[in-house]
Amino acid sequence: MARQSLGLTTLGEYLERHSETGPLGFSVATAVDAIATACIEISGLARGGAPVTSADIILGTNADGDVQKDLDISADWLIRRALASASIAAFASEEAAKPEFYDPASLLCVAVDPLDGSANLDLNMSVGTIFSITPAPRDVSQAFRRPGTEQIAAGFALYGPQTSFVLTLGDGVDIFTLDPADAIFRLTRARVRIPADVSEFAINASNRRYWDPPVRAFIDECLAGVEGPADQDFNMRWIGSLVAEIYRILLHGGVFLYPADNRDGYGNGRLRLVYEAHPMAFIVEQAGGAASTGYARVLDLAPDTVHQRVPLILGSSEQVRRIEQFHGPEIGACTNAPLFAHRGFFRV
Structure with missing residues (x-):
């Protein structure tokens, strides 16, 4: 995928180019754009701006036994609402006991951790949202029983001093940073490479x-x-x-x-x-x-x-x-x- 110079490419432009690669590329671009939109809203909640509900209230535990806070539920709801604009065959969330199955004719399955690290919220530490996207299998009931090699996109948002959006579409890793003035993610690090040996x-x-x-x-x-x-x-x-x-x-x-x-x-x-x-x-x-x-x-x-x-x-x-x-x-x-x-x- 061609990349423009750093600081000039928005996530929207980046995804628009990917959407032109075919029906699957279009579906992936639509889903990632929806998740990124939800992440902008979650970022505002994590920073304490006009929360849907109090982030400090513990509601109980989720299906996997982890403590569940109001902001976990709000983040899950925001992602679900955003993905309503995408065509999803199956959806899995840390906050839900079982996978959910929608249109079997859709091309994608999405799994999310809506708010990873929410236990750190009251410590003012960084939290984030993680997502994984795979093609829908012929038998959609097997959507989340496949190896990770079948992923075609994955990423996470980090809500810290800046809000970063890390993304791979299977062609390297790029990092976008939220421009709060325009509520737009802009490419700030392209083709990120991890050093092979760091002590x-x-x-x-x-x-x-x-x-x-x-x-x-x-x-x-x-x-x-x-x-x-x-x-x-x-x-x-x-x-x-x-x-x-x-x-x-x-x-x-x-x-x-x-x-x-x-x-x-x-x-x-x-x-x-x-x-x-x-x-x-x-x-x-x-x-x-x-x-x-x-x-x-x-x-x-x-x-x-x-x-x-x-x-x-x-x-x-x-x-x-x-x-x-x-x-x-x-x-x-x-x-x-x-x-x-x-x-x-x-x-x-």
């Missing part, structure tokens, strides 16, 4: 005692710095917001780990495959990075359920590959840690 990692180190040996061995190697086998010093980051972590990696590199661990409810990881891990893995790979469970490429996994959880390790390709080495049969040659007993993608 920076992000993980919640307070859970170290629950980690499996391969994860612990990799982090110990990082902490050993120049005195260890990595022969370099590492910086540690942990924002606790998936959208913020991945945005930082897109711009500066490094690796993000949210592994499975031995706590109750974390045995298969914690992030959702369909609307968190799949789109983020697609974006990261399109930017030259890698995404893995430790054992397998995330995009090769097909979920059994729409809310299925998965371990997620993604970022700079060399660091992800190093973590995979710790999980592999050659771990004994890499570390003094005991061999990892599990060999599946998920635990039983």
